Amino acid sequence: MNSRTPEERWRRFRDARDAALAEEHGWLSLTSFQWLGGEPAPVDGVPGLWSSAGDTARLTAGAPDGLTDLADGGPVEGTITATLDDEESLLWVGHGGEDGRRVVVELARRAGRYALRTRDASSPALTGFTGVPTFDYRPDLVVEGRFEPYAEPLLEPIATAHPDVPGTHGTAGEVVFSLPGDHRRFRLRAAQDAAGALSITFHDATNGVSTADWRKLTTRRPRPDGSVALDFNRAINYPSAFTAYGTCPAPVGGNVVDAAIEAGERTPAGVPAALQASASG
Structure with missing residues (x-):
């Protein structure tokens, strides 16, 4: 039985994340x-x-x-x-x-x-890497959502962090959720891997202020009733938030949360201003 608190599990996640970024040729x-x-x-x-x-x-x-x-x-x-x-x-x-x-x-x-x-x-x-800056842990930004799968996956064109590299997003369906204190229902399109886990690349109102231009959140496989937990404390930067040489995918059109999600990773320390303004995925 896992006796760790959600915040302790998040801290272990953060330690593993920083260790992965610190790999010799990462x-x-x-x-x-x-x-x-x-x-x-x-x-x-x-x-x-x-x-x-x-x-x-x-x-x-x-x-x-x-x-x-x-x-x-x-x-x-x-x-x-x-x-x-x-x-x-x-x-x-x-x-x-x-x-x-x-x-x-x-x-x-x-x-x-x-x-x-x-x-x-x-x-x-x-x-010079000492870890990715993050917001403090926010238990209220672990929210319940619902996954609404499409009858068939939809391939949608997207931009990437490199202007000469077009991308494609395989949309498996939409995740519907609300944020604490905000009764609006947000819809974000999600990709789904072979094990059923969801991946959501999104914009929110913190982008360009305290976070990179976009971030990514992954979830476990939705439950049989379609419900799924969205832990925004685990929202991470794409590699292109750290380097000008990435080709990472931008959000599919419309994947915007018109609210400030102050959880997860912030703009990396030491990133040149030009990269902060133009690359995040």
Whole structure:
């Protein structure tokens, strides 16, 4: 039997969240995003010649470039290739540092195009990270809602944090709820994973004031009667709230709560003002 209080469980959630963000090559280590062209060419900050053609990305390098193939740990000598489906990513090669992996190069495919993102373990955003600022725990912002599933999932176009990357939201239905002291009924469209958990990306009135431009909330699988608990204390930032190099999804049109939800994660500390104003997902 779990004897912890809801606030204690939230604090454990917060500890795990901060630990995940502090991983060596996690989201806080991102230092660049660069599209690959069709002809072999250098890219900023990474040795070798990089290109893509059709469904395949290519890297050509020699031993003096000091690149490590992360699949087998050996040096990159000659040409290696990789093929990804759209929205997939691969931590492909590393270089620098004593172990040859201070910088990890991520290959990503977005909107049918290949791009590189560098993940540097010495990134100031990572080395200076002390945890995500949050509002104090609000037991009143754990509210009951109702999930109203659609007969069939609906694919809806959305923007993302990167202007050149369009996105798609798979809407499984709508979550209907009210906030304490506010009798209005809010409706937010939600995605649903294979286990039945819901994911809701939303705007609210704190955005751009005390929080990033949008946040995400996940819930457990709705109960058989459709009821579901929405714990806004667990509302989190997308990676693009911390870095200019994310391609995270923006809310589907209309997913706006016309009220201030002062719970969950706030604007990350140390984020440049330009990023606070323009990127959050």
